[in-house]
Amino acid sequence: MRKAIITFGIILAGVCSAGSISLARTTAGPDMRDSYSGPIDPITGEPIGSSEDTDEDTGEVVEVRCTDGSVYNRASDTYTYTFETGKVECSIASGMIVTGEVEIKVDGSSTVSFYKNGNKIDKIPNSVTEPGNYVFTYGDANHTAQVMSFQIIKKKTGLMNQYIMPEGFYVDTVEIDGTEQSVGYSSVDMTQEGFYEINYINGVTNREYTLKVTVDHTPPQVTFKGLDKNNKAKGPVTIKGLEDEDTVTVKFNGAKSSLGMNNKLTESGKYTVTVTDEAGNSVEKRFTILIYLNLSSTLFIAIILAVIIGVCVALYITRKRLRVR
Numbered sequence: 001m002r003k004a005i006i007t008f009g010i011i012l013a014g015v016c017s018a019g020s021i022s023l024a025r026t027t028a029g030p031d032m033r034d035s036y037s038g039p040i041d042p043i044t045g046e047p048i049g050s051s052e053d054t055d056e057d058t059g060e061v062v063e064v065r066c067t068d069g070s071v072y073n074r075a076s077d078t079y080t081y082t083f084e085t086g087k088v089e090c091s092i093a094s095g096m097i098v099t100g101e102v103e104i105k106v107d108g109s110s111t112v113s114f115y116k117n118g119n120k121i122d123k124i125p126n127s128v129t130e131p132g133n134y135v136f137t138y139g140d141a142n143h144t145a146q147v148m149s150f151q152i153i154k155k156k157t158g159l160m161n162q163y164i165m166p167e168g169f170y171v172d173t174v175e176i177d178g179t180e181q182s183v184g185y186s187s188v189d190m191t192q193e194g195f196y197e198i199n200y201i202n203g204v205t206n207r208e209y210t211l212k213v214t215v216d217h218t219p220p221q222v223t224f225k226g227l228d229k230n231n232k233a234k235g236p237v238t239i240k241g242l243e244d245e246d247t248v249t250v251k252f253n254g255a256k257s258s259l260g261m262n263n264k265l266t267e268s269g270k271y272t273v274t275v276t277d278e279a280g281n282s283v284e285k286r287f288t289i290l291i292y293l294n295l296s297s298t299l300f301i302a303i304i305l306a307v308i309i310g311v312c313v314a315l316y317i318t319r320k321r322l323r324v325r
Helices: 002-016 295-324
Strands: 020-029 032-039 052-054 061-065 071-073 078-083 086-090 102-107 112-116 119-121 132-139 144-152 162-164 169-176 187-189 194-202 208-215 223-225 237-240 247-252 255-257 269-276 282-289
Touching: 078 144, 086 144, 169 187, 237 269
Parallel strands: none
Antiparallel strands: 020 032, 052 061, 061 071, 071 078, 078 086, 086 102, 112 119, 112 132, 132 144, 162 187, 169 194, 194 208, 223 237, 247 255, 247 269, 269 282
């Protein structure tokens, strides 16, 4: 009966708190106990297993094996992922999302590949800061395995609807525009716009992290003046409502082009225009500008007519002279 009560207490404590707790658990009898201090699985109530290496001189824990297989070093504040032919050391854990610099160090680089948004980076740098999805893999032509991955986002983004916690991490607190929100254990819903401050913790090491980011899901509020309801124009098309931070990409008859002066497009042909704001939200517009007489066309026709008239006048004068003779 006593053992059953203790086991129930362990499970209840685990459900109530995913942080570090102290408890006694019966192992060989009611009077023989071990002391456990560490994270508790909220589902099973069992301690989350990890192994620790201590400094022989100070007795302090220096390295901790995490649930994703990495080794966290408290002194360097880094995670090391070891595989058959080398290792990757990183300033953040696999699966984390950050807005700043990520430091990396690779041993065994001959078998390691580093990708950003699916594109291989030939020379692996010591750190990365550009927004993107990053992945480390190792192997050869016959076999490739993923080592770890992470994501860097802008401090203002519309590309996130949810933050799923990395393996072994749990959500501590979430604030949106300074107001504390109810939280889930393993993910944060980010469909609401606003300034987020997400505090989350590595359940094994108790290392705390904070993600601060502004979420903006509103696409650019632009209009295309000059188009009819069928997305056709009989003259220039002007893009209205562009912000300073917006970027505009233009394809004209399938080829890359650019926006003209005063945000106008004047040439006759088929267009695909994409407007992207600083948060990564975008709108796309496809339309056709029909053949029409613009200023340059009018000048060209006028020059052609002038040449034709001049030739006709010259022929007339020449013939008249020939008749007189």
